[in-house]
Amino acid sequence: MAVALLSAGSALAQSRAETILVIVEQGPNSLDIHGLGANFGAYQASWNLYDRLISFGSKTLPDGSRSYDYTVIRPELAESWEVSPDGLAITFRLRKDARFHDGARVTAHDVKWSLDRAIAIGGFPAVQMRAGSLEKPEQFSVVDDHTVRVTLPRRDKLALPNLAVPVPVIINSTLAKKHATEKDPWAAEWLKQNPAGGGAYRLESWKPGQETVYVRFDDWKSGPRPAIRRVVVREVPAAGSRRALLERGDADITLDLPPKDFNELKSQGKLGVFGFPAENTFFYVGMSAKHQPFANVKVRQAIAHVLPYERIYQAAMFGRGVQLQVPVASNTPGYEPALWTYRTDVARAKALLAEAGHPNGFETALSFNLGVATVVEPAALLVQEALAQIGIKATINKITGANWRGALAKKELPIFIDVFGGWHNYPEYYFFWGYHGQNSLFNTSSYQNAEMDKLIDQARFETDPRRYADQVRGFVRIAVADVPKIPLFQPTLDAAMQKSVTGFQYWFHRQLDFRTLARQ
Amino acid sequence: MQVLRLVRGRLLAALPGIVGVVLVAFALNRVLPGDPAAYFAGPSATREAVEEIRVQLGLDRSIAEQLGLYVRDLARGDLGRSLTTGQPVLADLLARLPASLELTLFGLALALAVALPLGIAAALKPGSWTDHAGRVLSTLGAALPLFFTGLLFVYVFYYLLGWAPAPLGRLDSLWSPPATITGMYLMDAALAGNWSLLGASARQLALPALTLAIVAIAPLTRMTRASMLAVLSSDFVRTARASGLSFRTVVWVYALRNALLPVLTSLGMVFSFLLGAGVVVEKVFAWPGVGSYALEAVIAADYAPVQGFVLLMAMVFVLLNLAIDLAYGLVDPRIRIEA
Numbered sequence: 001m002a003v004a005l006l007s008a009g010s011a012l013a014q015s016r017a018e019t020i021l022v023i024v025e026q027g028p029n030s031l032d033i034h035g036l037g038a039n040f041g042a043y044q045a046s047w048n049l050y051d052r053l054i055s056f057g058s059k060t061l062p063d064g065s066r067s068y069d070y071t072v073i074r075p076e077l078a079e080s081w082e083v084s085p086d087g088l089a090i091t092f093r094l095r096k097d098a099r100f101h102d103g104a105r106v107t108a109h110d111v112k113w114s115l116d117r118a119i120a121i122g123g124f125p126a127v128q129m130r131a132g133s134l135e136k137p138e139q140f141s142v143v144d145d146h147t148v149r150v151t152l153p154r155r156d157k158l159a160l161p162n163l164a165v166p167v168p169v170i171i172n173s174t175l176a177k178k179h180a181t182e183k184d185p186w187a188a189e190w191l192k193q194n195p196a197g198g199g200a201y202r203l204e205s206w207k208p209g210q211e212t213v214y215v216r217f218d219d220w221k222s223g224p225r226p227a228i229r230r231v232v233v234r235e236v237p238a239a240g241s242r243r244a245l246l247e248r249g250d251a252d253i254t255l256d257l258p259p260k261d262f263n264e265l266k267s268q269g270k271l272g273v274f275g276f277p278a279e280n281t282f283f284y285v286g287m288s289a290k291h292q293p294f295a296n297v298k299v300r301q302a303i304a305h306v307l308p309y310e311r312i313y314q315a316a317m318f319g320r321g322v323q324l325q326v327p328v329a330s331n332t333p334g335y336e337p338a339l340w341t342y343r344t345d346v347a348r349a350k351a352l353l354a355e356a357g358h359p360n361g362f363e364t365a366l367s368f369n370l371g372v373a374t375v376v377e378p379a380a381l382l383v384q385e386a387l388a389q390i391g392i393k394a395t396i397n398k399i400t401g402a403n404w405r406g407a408l409a410k411k412e413l414p415i416f417i418d419v420f421g422g423w424h425n426y427p428e429y430y431f432f433w434g435y436h437g438q439n440s441l442f443n444t445s446s447y448q449n450a451e452m453d454k455l456i457d458q459a460r461f462e463t464d465p466r467r468y469a470d471q472v473r474g475f476v477r478i479a480v481a482d483v484p485k486i487p488l489f490q491p492t493l494d495a496a497m498q499k500s501v502t503g504f505q506y507w508f509h510r511q512l513d514f515r516t517l518a519r520q
Numbered sequence: 521m522q523v524l525r526l527v528r529g530r531l532l533a534a535l536p537g538i539v540g541v542v543l544v545a546f547a548l549n550r551v552l553p554g555d556p557a558a559y560f561a562g563p564s565a566t567r568e569a570v571e572e573i574r575v576q577l578g579l580d581r582s583i584a585e586q587l588g589l590y591v592r593d594l595a596r597g598d599l600g601r602s603l604t605t606g607q608p609v610l611a612d613l614l615a616r617l618p619a620s621l622e623l624t625l626f627g628l629a630l631a632l633a634v635a636l637p638l639g640i641a642a643a644l645k646p647g648s649w650t651d652h653a654g655r656v657l658s659t660l661g662a663a664l665p666l667f668f669t670g671l672l673f674v675y676v677f678y679y680l681l682g683w684a685p686a687p688l689g690r691l692d693s694l695w696s697p698p699a700t701i702t703g704m705y706l707m708d709a710a711l712a713g714n715w716s717l718l719g720a721s722a723r724q725l726a727l728p729a730l731t732l733a734i735v736a737i738a739p740l741t742r743m744t745r746a747s748m749l750a751v752l753s754s755d756f757v758r759t760a761r762a763s764g765l766s767f768r769t770v771v772w773v774y775a776l777r778n779a780l781l782p783v784l785t786s787l788g789m790v791f792s793f794l795l796g797a798g799v800v801v802e803k804v805f806a807w808p809g810v811g812s813y814a815l816e817a818v819i820a821a822d823y824a825p826v827q828g829f830v831l832l833m834a835m836v837f838v839l840l841n842l843a844i845d846l847a848y849g850l851v852d853p854r855i856r857i858e859a
Contacts, residue, residue, distance in 0.1 A: 026816075028606075029602075029603065029604055029605055029606040030606045035606075036573060036576055036577075036603075037559075037573065037603050039604075122569070122572050123569045123572050123573060124569055126569075127569055192606055193606070193607075207615075207808075208605035208606060208607050208612070209604075209605045209612070209616075209808055209813060209816075210689060210806075210808045211689075234688055234689070234806065235806060236687070236688065236806040237802075237803045237806060237812060238667075238671070238687075238803050238804045238805075238806070240671045240674065240675075240804070241671075241674055241687045241804055241805070241806060244674055244675065244678060244679045244687070245686055245687070245688065247679065248678065248679055248682070248686065250686040250688070251686075400819060401559070401819055401820070403555065403821070405555065405558035405559055405570075406555035406558040406559075409555075409558055409570065441570075
């Protein structure tokens, strides 16, 4: 017994030095990012288990923390690439030494199969591929065993960066095809449970709902060898327990705590607390531009004049994140706070409301998603209180996470608080989803304006920087004047970790990248 | 033979009830608001993507058709697949039920170890300080919400004092679980003769079980006390005392045995209550049980695991009631339960 304990003790010390224990609220529900309903945990698993053709560079921020760098695209499985002069073809040359976890070589056929799959499998992966004008499998062709060509229907600045987002993973097609069936040509059933990648980490074990264990893949060639040998991701559903584990030093890192906890941990100073304003993301008060009374622009302007922005920001974010008033995040191109034209002014708000024909206000329901209640509920209460000042009686309508998306999709909610973020850090990318008259799910206000649509469409494919800046300013101005959404604040991506853990890097997909982590 | 017949009869009699439960669970799921297709389509799905997922999940079919498919799968022992964990529901439930049972049984045993002596002592000397102490303890146990006691225990015993291990589920990641026989780590470790593993699992189990026990102590103490009081003042105890039997024999053999029947009844109820109340404890201690599994599924409007969970619970209750009825016969041989 003594011997057992002793060996357990030394094993503990050894494994602690080479292992990182990550605690999360919810782990993966699939190992296949193309899979039906893959959750954020699945994104994290996929990001570390698979490689993509290319990735983004990284940069050090003024405060010493690290972030990915959208402006630099670096090789991953592709060692080089070439964009044709007309911008309609990209040729990737693969590294010749790259192998999958089972030892098989990575070839152009794997790349073709994987990119075809992302489009043919439909649903979210296909939508994401389309964002970079990758619309049909015929666009990918194998030139030789180590060369792949991607052709594009139009010049699109997102085509290349869109191959560096989490969706276009490169799958071991020989292995996957063994498990494909007639009904399931893309081996979705098998890949859900079994990784077939060549990423920097391979899967040691996966107990869904409990624990996922990753081990470094020592034959990985797509980047510098990661410092951490083993990563254990444990699911701890209670936020209080996660915080206790971290403070006691039993866990190494978490990204899942309420802003209040991150704020307190930061002021205590015992742990490293990292916070980076999440790019192209903000919380907003949305109003239906389709249904009265909010269909009247004066009513929306009245509300923009009455919200206590500073108090909302403090109550919801505890000083984390960035208070925001223009519908462009603070670290996204086109951010110009001066474009915002509303000041908190109750008299002006009352006058606007009277002009709109509601001198005594009206009754409405303010909805929010219970899934993000820790942040949104305090904001909702302050909005409710502010609306009461101009005679609008708003009841609070809490909707559970499962119902939220459905409730938004109906586009019947009169006024609500929501958040949306885009992976590509361009304002027109956000506006294309959130404001464009194509009326995607994220144009939650059902806002329609032909002039805005024109500007967004132009900006997407504009190559002249001056004209582009004018187009962006143009649609932001319209969004401020018509104010279908009132921006509140930009959240941070937060992480708290032991002081001995270094190398944490912010990613637009907000998942933890194990490859850069190290322990001192 | 008679016992076997009884068991068979009771199980057959429970069948219509279970069928009813399956139907109600199926219907309730569909009546509740919420759209699994929209939820699982993820935050950046288009309307077409949501519709595509709806077709893949078979949710575009009529309710009758969905029920037909569900019953057909059920007959094959296929409970469907959870979208939250991505696993077959049956495998999930079988992996998690032992964790819940272990926690509940251990918690109940702890509660009994406190409640029985406390209730007996209180009944022997009503109005004494033991009686009052028991009353305070059971009031506290009934009044404090579980998540509060759970977090308080984590704070005091783990965070402040460092006596308890990290609330990270059934085993520290250093250990690998014992070979599965019953699925309950304590029992499997004991069967394998691996005592250090047994100790490690017991350490993980102690705090969540204690949290659960606090709730169970209240009804069990009160029931033991009331039942003992009634029995102690009955004729046969007076006769036994008058016959000069020792205090010990009177209390333990005559009084307690007769007082146990109502305690046994409430034990059954407390057990089923704990199995449900365990959800909160499972959340706080990251305990991979069936309760938190079902809760996650409800939040995600993930139908298959919720239905599977309800079915499982229905079966557990049938078996539990049967076990309690059989135990009646052991405690009081006069009781005959007809099938």
